[in-house]
Amino acid sequence: MNTQTAKILDLFSRINMIPRKSGQEKQIADWLVSWSQKHGFNVKQDSAMNVYIYVPASAGREKAPIVILQAHMDMVCEKTPESAHDFRKDPVKPVTSGDWLCAETTSLGADNGIGMAFALAMATDVSHPPLELLFTADEETGLWGAKSIVRKNLAGRILINLDSEEEGVFTIGCAGGRDTNITLPLSRKKLIPGKCFKMAIDGLRGGHSGIDIHKQRENAIVLLARLLRYLEVETRIMHLGDMAGGSAHNAIPRSAYAVAVVPNKQQSTFRKVFFKAAANLKQITGVYEPGLKISLAPIKEKVPACSSEDTVKIIRLLNALPHGAAKMTANSGLVETSNNLATLSIDMDNLNVLSSQRSFTAVQLDWITGRIESVAALAGARYVSGEGYPGWQPNLSSKILKLCKHVYTRKFGKEPRVEAVHAGLECGIIGAKFRDMDMISMGPTIKNPHCPQERLFLPSLSGVWDFLAELMKEIQ
Template sequence: MHPKTRQILKTFEEINKIPRCSRHEEKITIWLQEWAKNKGFEVKTDAVNNVLIKAPATPGYENSPVIVMQGHMDMVCEKSKDSTHDFTRDPIRCVYDGDWLRGDGTSIGADNGIALAMGLVLAEAGKNGEIGHPPLELLFTVDEETGLTGVLGLEKGFIEGKILLNLDSEDEGVFIVGCAGGKNSRITLPLEWETFEYGKGCRFGLFKLVVEGLEGGHSGVEIHRQRANGIQLLARVFAGLQEQVGKECLRLVFLSGGSTHNAIPNFTDAFVALDRAKFKQVERLVSEFGKTFRSEYAKTDPDLVLRFMEVENGIVFENSEGKVTRKEAPANRAFSSGTEEKLLRLLLNLPHGVYRMSDRIPGLVETSNNLATVRTGETEIRIISSQRSSVMSRLAEITGKVEAGAKLAGAGIEHEAGYPAWEPDLESGLISRCRQVYLRTFKKEPEIEVVHAGLECGVIGSKCTCMEMISLGPTIKDPHSPAERILIPSVEKVWIFLENLLKSYR
């Protein structure tokens, strides 16, 4: 293993000791500032807590252009259903598994903690005289995963450089030169309750219906894999059960699914009130639904599980943007039949998955939607839908469809500001330089791609005129899920490439 690879991984492990779920980057921000001051680097923050560390040019590179190396501090905090990990305080355990580094039942935060580690090691190596490089600006942003808050709040003049290397891509040997824009929509369906007796000694019992074991994953780069959506599966099951046993015998009490806007929901929990006389029938029907789903998703979600059991207490732990909250289903009441019908229609009707493929770039998803989360409140049911497209007019089109579906169900809807697409400039001098350096270094051509994910480059490019940008990074599989892992040999290749690229500016 290259000694710098070892140092990068060690630095990454140190970063993973610090809680940094999206919107909770305070501790990692402080840590980065202290690291910079201890190493003798200039460091500053802006109003939204983005961090900029400046590493001066090494001897011979004083007249070279400033290079911005950029990544985001936050991570998507996902864990398996049986994990007891607390992302607000527990260090993320790094498990070395052959050539791979993964978490212990949790996402590992390689997206995008590995960018922080690489940037810090590069700056330190230059200061120690181990490598040569132009002036560097290490730009580390907050809250990329839940809304690009950091780059959207980036102040004019905060960075000086006009050449940006974004280290937030997930396939070594692939250079990203364009990305999709996106917009999140928050749907609220008014929730009406009906008094309903269930529990011990009652005709009706409280039962839990669970969809779990799904692959989930990133709702941009993995939406084309057509993985199961836990929210829609549970809606299918519940609607099918009511049709078979009768709405008067099965009522919805509580519903919760998904964790964040940019993760395909890999689990959903529901509590239902069921006439105990119908238990055997429902148990059989749930088993049949399970077999059907496992057949439908045999390739994409082989570990899919559908469970149904009677419980005494309706307790569920909701993971929202890395924050775990204990929720309890209400006692002696259920959704009104009107609310139930509107909710099922809405969940089954909202688009999810690929909406349109690009007719200009073969194999590229142009437009998609992710039915991301559903939550039961006291007076409303809250749903998040996340739309993406590399064509802004099509982004408006799919957002309009989501809005129409919500309004037809009698729900309210609000749209977030969103973020712009990054249109590729294939004549860029930076792209040409990166291609040549990669070819000289590894004796093969890199791949040049546009991705269906939202990258910070789109916003940075809209704020900083005349900026040349490219995105790259080591190989990361299944980001935004407990199966997230990073290929260690790819970290070494990215380091070697970056070292040679920086040398080319002398």
């Protein structure tokens, strides 16, 4: 490991000492302000907690155009079922395994902490033009920080987003997105005679709901819905009580559970049918999900239970809602339109479901959102779809793309890959605010973001650093 890679990892380690769950970025924002002041750089914060750091040009580079280096401060907080990690206060603990860096029992936060580390190192360690370091808040829950960027705080019109996840790939476009919240009113009785059973789906791989949506990774909420439907059709004896699943709009659910009340005289039948359904699910999903666990356990607590009618409504709604890739692009094999059946919960009066949609086109985003709204309406549920965020349309005539391709090919003796991604990047929102912004996205290789299996490929750090250092020299 060379000295520069070690420095980037040291910065990343310091970043990971600070809790930075989405919506709770004050500590990391304050740390960035303190870092800026220690280095003598001017710094601003806006009302959304975005941080703007202004780095003067290196000697002799004062007349070069201003370059914005951009990353987001928050991370997707996922952990294994047995983990006691508290993302509100505990540091992320990195573990090295060969060429890979991961965390002990949680997501690593390389998305996008490693991008932050690159930006900070660029400001102090290479010859560069004037820089504006832009660190945005609350990206992972809806790109809220980017939506609140103050135009007057940015003078640069070249932006390098450091939130892509494969070294040697330049991203020049991304999907737009929209979330839909579904609420099904319930009538729950305080006490129904019988035994309470907890049915749980666990051990799935999960992943990023954009870049992993087509990889045959099962959704725990979808599997739970299939299990419940089989039980309802074969027995018609249970009353659903508590339910929960998923953790974030942009993470494929890895676990989900439901609690049901079963009449005392029919518990044997219920168990028999459950284990048959569980065996069937394991058989058809085992190739893709070898860690799948399906469990049934009696619980002592009594839970308010839904009526038979509402139990059926819940099961039918969850089975009717789509999940996964809905349409592929014509030529590239890239997912064009998709949705993630993201979270599920029951409160006293309602079933709450969140679906997160993505598409490269506004027309198709409207279509998939309308499909979900229609299913909700047919089930007698209320729905609210947000405004969402725009996609980023590729610009093959981009000057920064042309320069990046030239520098990369000269540096490494091969051409980079140029692509668009089925994920939300802040470039879409920034481009809508600044129509003259020339943008590109890049980063080191990260696998399995948004889940505890997230890992960073260490050898890719030096490649990204060497390229960025060379690119900074070429921007005149």
